[in-house]
Amino acid sequence: MRRYSLLVCLLLSACAGLPSAVRDVPVKDISYSQASQNLNSYKDTSVRWGGVIIDVENEQNFTLIQILSYPLNYYGRPQLNKSSEGRFVIKSTEFLDPAVYAKDKEITVAGTLQGDIERTIGKKTVRLPLLASRAIYLWPVYQASPYYGYGYSGFGGYGFNPYFGYGYYGSPYYWGGWYRPYW
Structure with missing residues (x-):
């Protein structure tokens, strides 16, 4: 019984530091680098990633946010002192104002991997992981x-x-x- 109570305590404390916006979404612990190596095997998997906003594009029915990915710390905040892992794109069905979700702001998102999307960076066209957002947390600027x-x-x-x-x-x-x- 003691083992089970210890296990329950560990599981409950695992998400205690996360903001409530992204804490309540059940996710699998899959890093950006794991998923980007074989994106098709992780399709429809819920993940929690974060980083720094690069670009916001508002379309008629959805918003696309391009993110420079960083590993998350215990609290779910991107660790900008670590090296970047690459880029991914968040797709939200809500209108996200580019003035609020501005370039260089830190963000954490919980959502489902939908595959990939083609983006142009400079003159090069690349395919980036596409994450359908279920919850987004924009970190305050200190x-x-x-x-x-x-x-x-x-x-x-x-x-x-x-x-x-x-x-x-x-x-x-x-x-x-x-x-x-x-x-």
Whole structure:
């Protein structure tokens, strides 16, 4: 019984870090590189992939989003510090606004492999895996604070910062990247 309870805990915690939009879709653990080598054997298989948006094309009844694929981390976010695996195309029956789904934004999608689609990259025509989306998650853009990247230093850098005290950048001793004695 102990083994079964451990197995249940592991299975429940496996998807705990994923956003709810893509967590609730049952998928098989098939990587982009596995599927792209033999796409016909994985047709109609549910997968979860992600990457960076390259292009958005809105047609009359659907939207195509071309993605530069990256492996996903534990939370389902594309790992941009790893090497890219290639490209794939998401097909959504919904209208996806190109202003929202803009170039260079990170995205994770859960969907079904439908085969491949022909795309032109530069002057070369290539065949890319086509993924019919069931759930899409657009990752928020993290913006670091322009003042040390953490803490609060008020408007324009002036004010109280719990780490550095009062003054510009939180310190009365800060001067152009260096600290100096206060005179």
